[in-house]
Amino acid sequence: MTATGMENSAWQLLRQAEQKYLSLHSQGGDVAEHQEWNGVLFCIGDDKVLAPMAMLQEIVPAPTWIHVPGVHPWLRGLANIHGTLVPVVDLEGYLFGRNLAGSRAKQRLLVINDGVNRVGVLVPEVMGMKHFWTSDEVNERPQLDERLLPYISAALRRYGEHYPVLDMRKLFNDPGFQQVAV
Numbered sequence: 072m073t074a075t076g077m078e079n080s081a082w083q084l085l086r087q088a089e090q091k092y093l094s095l096h097s098q099g100g101d102v103a104e105h106q107e108w109n110g111v112l113f114c115i116g117d118d119k120v121l122a123p124m125a126m127l128q129e130i131v132p133a134p135t136w137i138h139v140p141g142v143h144p145w146l147r148g149l150a151n152i153h154g155t156l157v158p159v160v161d162l163e164g165y166l167f168g169r170n171l172a173g174s175r176a177k178q179r180l181l182v183i184n185d186g187v188n189r190v191g192v193l194v195p196e197v198m199g200m201k202h203f204w205t206s207d208e209v210n211e212r213p214q215l216d217e218r219l220l221p222y223i224s225a226a227l228r229r230y231g232e233h234y235p236v237l238d239m240r241k242l243f244n245d246p247g248f249q250q251v252a253v
Contacts, residue, residue, distance in 0.1 A: 106205045108227065111181065112198040112234065115162055118215040120237045121201060121227065126183050130197060133178035134159070142251045144170055150191055152182060157191045158251075165248065166218050171195055183239050190243070201234065203227045221245070 110121035111130065129152075136148035136159045145164030149156045159180065164170035171178060177196040182189065207229045215223075215235055222245075224238035242248055 108203045108205050108207070110201050110203070110227075110234075110236065112201050113179070113181070113194045114196045114198070115194060115219065115237075116167055116216050118219060119198065119234060120215070120219065120223075121234045122181060122183075122237050122239060124200070126185055126239050128182040128184040128189070131180050131182065133175040133180055133193060134191075141253055143253055146251045147193060150180070152180075152191065155189070157182060157189055159191045159193055160248075161193045163195065167216075183243075185240055185243060188243050192239075201227075201232070203229050209233070 109124040111124060111127060112119055112121055131152065134150040134152065136150040138148045139146065143165075145161045147159040147161050147164075147170070150159050151157075161170045171193060178193060179197045180191040180193055181197075182191050207227045209226050209228045211228075211233075212220075212223060212226045212235055213233045219235070219237070222237050222241045223235045224241065225236040227234055227236065
């Protein structure tokens with residue numbers, strides 16, 4: 072076979088692979104299975120959960136906040152985040168009845184925006200971003216504190232990692248979460 076014949080053969084293989092790819096995607100094939108899902112892994116109590124990056128506006132170190140009188144202790148106060156007042160909710164305080172204590176060095180504020188609400192959710196520690204495919208979703212939920220269960224919408228498993236996904240909309244829509252006055 073000549074060099075030109077080998078070039079044509081390689082070119083033909085690439086064209087066939089491209090046509091197969093385009094065919095799969097134009098038919099709806101497995102596009103949904105191969106969409107990337109990104110989340111932030113953080114601690115809550117003794118568990119690790121994911122929050123969807125799509126709802127996170129930003130992650131900042133625990134800010135200084137101003138106390139608001141007459142509210143539940145888990146509503147820590149209001150913080151100025153880039154010129155906007157954001158309510159600071161202690162997630163452990165809300166879910167478990169015990170506010171975070173100790174050093175703020177590892178604590179982070181997840182600024183959540185669902186299009187209507189903008190809330191800062193204070194968590195003990197953020198472990199970083201995790202990347203999954205939407206096809207990594209599994210029915211089996213990892214063992215976790217039962218007080219988290221009403222807010223878990225999915226679980227993802229990949230490379231031996233298995234994490235629940237905390238649905239911030241479920242949290243925001245919980246009547247207890249909306250009732251901040253004592």
